[in-house]
Amino acid sequence: xxxxxxxxxxxxxxxxxxxxxxxxxxxxxxxxxxxxxxxxxxxxxxxxxxxxxxxxxxxxxxxxxxxxxxxxxxxxxxxxxxxxxxxxxxxxxxxxxxxxxxxxxxxxxxxxxxxxxxxxxxxxxxxxxxxxxxxxxxxxxxxxxxxxxxxxxxxxxxxxxxxxxxxxxxxxxxxxxxxxxxxxxxxxxxxxxxxxxxxxxxxxxxxxxxxxxxxxxxxxxxxxxxxxxxxxxxxxxxxxxxxxxxxxxxxxxxxxxxxxxxxxxxxxxxxxxxxxxxxxxxxxxxxxxxxxxxxxxxxxxxxxxxxxxxxxxxxxxxxxxxxxxxxxxxxxxxxxxxx
Amino acid sequence: xxxxxxxxxxxxxxxxxxxxxxxxxxxxxxxxxxxxxxxxxxxxxxxxxxxxxxxxxxxxxxxxxxxxxxxxxxxxxxxxxxxxxxxxxxxxxxxxxxxxxxxxxxxxxxxxxxxxxxxxxxxxxxxxxxxxxxxxxxxxxxxxxxxxxxxxxxxxxxxxxxxxxxxxxxxxxxx
Numbered sequence: 207x208x209x210x211x212x213x214x215x216x217x218x219x220x221x222x223x224x225x226x227x228x229x230x231x232x233x234x235x236x237x238x239x240x241x242x243x244x245x246x247x248x249x250x251x252x253x254x255x256x257x258x259x260x261x262x263x264x265x266x267x268x269x270x271x272x273x274x275x276x277x278x279x280x281x282x283x284x285x286x287x288x289x290x291x292x293x294x295x296x297x298x299x300x301x302x303x304x305x306x307x308x309x310x311x312x313x314x315x316x317x318x319x320x321x322x323x324x325x326x327x328x329x330x331x332x333x334x335x336x337x338x339x340x341x342x343x344x345x346x347x348x349x350x351x352x353x354x355x356x357x358x359x360x361x362x363x364x365x366x367x368x369x370x371x372x373x374x375x376x377x378x379x380x381x382x383x384x385x386x387x388x389x390x391x392x393x394x395x396x397x398x399x400x401x402x403x404x405x406x407x408x409x410x411x412x413x414x415x416x417x418x419x420x421x422x423x424x425x426x427x428x429x430x431x432x433x434x435x436x437x438x439x440x441x442x443x444x445x446x447x448x449x450x451x452x453x454x455x456x457x458x459x460x461x462x463x464x465x466x467x468x469x470x471x472x473x474x475x476x477x478x479x480x481x482x483x484x485x486x487x488x489x490x491x492x493x494x495x496x497x498x499x500x501x502x503x504x505x506x507x508x509x510x511x512x513x514x515x516x517x518x519x520x521x522x523x524x525x526x527x528x529x530x531x532x533x534x535x536x537x538x539x540x541x542x543x544x545x
Numbered sequence: 546x547x548x549x550x551x552x553x554x555x556x557x558x559x560x561x562x563x564x565x566x567x568x569x570x571x572x573x574x575x576x577x578x579x580x581x582x583x584x585x586x587x588x589x590x591x592x593x594x595x596x597x598x599x600x601x602x603x604x605x606x607x608x609x610x611x612x613x614x615x616x617x618x619x620x621x622x623x624x625x626x627x628x629x630x631x632x633x634x635x636x637x638x639x640x641x642x643x644x645x646x647x648x649x650x651x652x653x654x655x656x657x658x659x660x661x662x663x664x665x666x667x668x669x670x671x672x673x674x675x676x677x678x679x680x681x682x683x684x685x686x687x688x689x690x691x692x693x694x695x696x697x698x699x700x701x702x703x704x705x706x707x708x709x710x711x712x713x714x715x716x717x718x719x720x
Contacts (some may be wrong), residue, residue, distance in 0.1 A: 282558065283565060307564040316569060321577045327584035334587040338600075354588055374589060375581040382580075383573060404562045407704035451696075470558065475582075483556075 217501055231459070273481035278409060281473055283312045283402055289395055315399040319386040325349070327382075335446050357381050357519060365523035366530065373526055376416055381519040388469060388511030392504065401469035403462065410458035410465075413522040417457070421529035457525050460516060468514045472507040 285308060288294040299308040326346065333347040343351050362370040362377050384400055391398025401486045422430055434450045435443050479500045483492035 225646065278558075281564075283562065305567070306564055307567050311567075312565055313568045315570075316572045320572050323576055324579060327580055331587045333586035334591045336582075355592060356587070358592065372588075374578065375585045376584055377582050379573070379577040384577060402562075402565060403559050405569045408566050409573065410574065466646075471701040480648070490710050511563060542561075 219496065225406060273478075273485055277474060277477040277481065280397075280477055281401060281470055283310045283397075283404075285310055287311050287314060290462040311397045312399040312402050314363065315387065315390060316405070319383065319399065321388055322386055322390070323382055342404060354378060354380070361516070361520050361523045365520065365527040367527060369530065370523075373416065373420065373523070376412070377519050377523055380412070380522060381515050384409070384465065384518050385515035389508075391469065391473070392507055392511065398469045398473060400414070400465055401473060404463045404464045406466040409518070410461040413461060413525065414454075414458040414521070417525045417529045418454070420526050456529065457521075461521055465514050465518050466500060468510055472510055476503050500501050 285297045285299060286294050287297060297309045297311070297314065299306075301308070316386070327350070330347045330350045331347075332341060337347075338341060342348070356380050358374060361381075362374050366373060387400040388398065390396045391401060421433070425433055434447050436446050436450055438446050479496050481496075483489070483496040
């Protein structure tokens with residue numbers, strides 16, 4: 207957090223340093239150019255994201271549509287990994303047995319995240335292999351340990367309780383996977399894989415399966431079916447059983463939508479703020495509104511990246527805990543009755 | 546406004562993509578398996594070990610504290626006992642010394658008394674012997690002197706006078 211505070215004024219200064227000369231020199235010319243170009247529809251090149259590379263010659267009636275297209279282009283998955291203005295890489299299209307499993311932008315991001323995760327944690331894991339309980343971890347291992355310990359203790363142990371160790375690898379992986387996806391989405395030219403509903407859906411399905419398997423293991427088939435009746439009178443089962451079954455599916459659905467919507471919304475807000483200046487064709491708006499607000503939202507996104515990774519992991523742990531906790535409760539009640 | 550409307554209407558935001566689901570699943574499972582092996586195992590083990598180590602250190606510290614307290618108590622008891630013992634020994638020693646002193650003084654006094662008595666006896670004896678010796682000596686001297694006097698003064702007149710006085714004495718005594 208402290209580092210963020212240090213960077214913010216610096217970033218603003220840099221942006222102002224770039225924009226002030228442009229404002230002073232080009233503004234009049236730009237307005238003149240835009241006035242001319244409103245008559246002559248030209249320039250179909252895709253508008254760049256950065257305001258410094260703005261092409262003020264975009265035509266007025268198509269400006270909004272263009273902004274929407276660019277935003278959608280940025281948010282959505284596609285086959286092209288664009289490095290504007292340096293060009294782009296077209297990713298291969300693979301179709302196996304009628305299924306389109308082509309490598310898209312988000313798949314590449316997932317792989318980048320995986321590579322990063324594996325690199326970071328092979329280093330950290332290697333450090334821990336040589337670590338005796340007598341000496342403390344340092345550097346990267348220390349930083350990761352804080353997060354790991356947080357997930358282990360505050361997320362897994364406090365929500366799942368007994369037998370939380372079994373689910374720890376899944377929770378830790380999901381946390382760091384989502385976290386790294388979110389953070390890489392904030393890097394220039396990066397794309398947010400977790401802003402794609404398919405990715406979040408897949409992760410939620412994993413949580414769903416983990417939860418269901420944990421429930422089956424904890425209760426057995428009979429206990430699991432009993433759990434579906436929610437302990438009500440048999441005459442209410444016709445209502446309760448469908449509700450409970452729907453409840454099983456709402457949880458992962460909520461996880462899916464929460465993560466996807468949060469990550470997408472943040473990016474749409476940032477892009478929209480940037481595009482305000484293009485739509486209004488004003489450097490003043492760019493300096494006064496777009497850039498400061500975009501930076502603010504960007505910092506907010508940095509926080510949201512951590513928050514959403516935490517929320518996903520936390521809710522996964524909570525669902526697992528809910529699915530397994532009843533057994534222990536019943537057991538203790540039965541034990542108390544026996545005694 | 547229009548922008549957001551277009552985004553919503555685009556629809557492709559929520560469109561399913563089996564390929565991406567497939568790749569996500571594959572990637573996630575592989576990452577999960579590899580990380581479980583290379584990272585979570587060692588890290589969690591290390592954390593657990595450290596936790597156990599800390600717990601055992603705390604336990605050991607508590608145990609050590611209890612032990613040291615017990616030892617301290619025992620030491621205090623021992624010290625108190627030793628104090629009492631030393632007091633007793635000193636007291637006994639004092640008493641013994643007192644008794645010994647008294648005994649020795651008494652004995653030495655008796656001894657002195659005895660010695661004085663024996664010395665007196667001896668002195669008496671010596672005195673008596675000396676007196677006896679002196680008496681013998683004096684008697685010898687007197688006899689010898691008398692012998693000499695008698696030898697030098699014995700003549701007829703004197704003898705006659707002496708006999709006369711004796712006879713006179715005798716006669717006055719008879720009367």
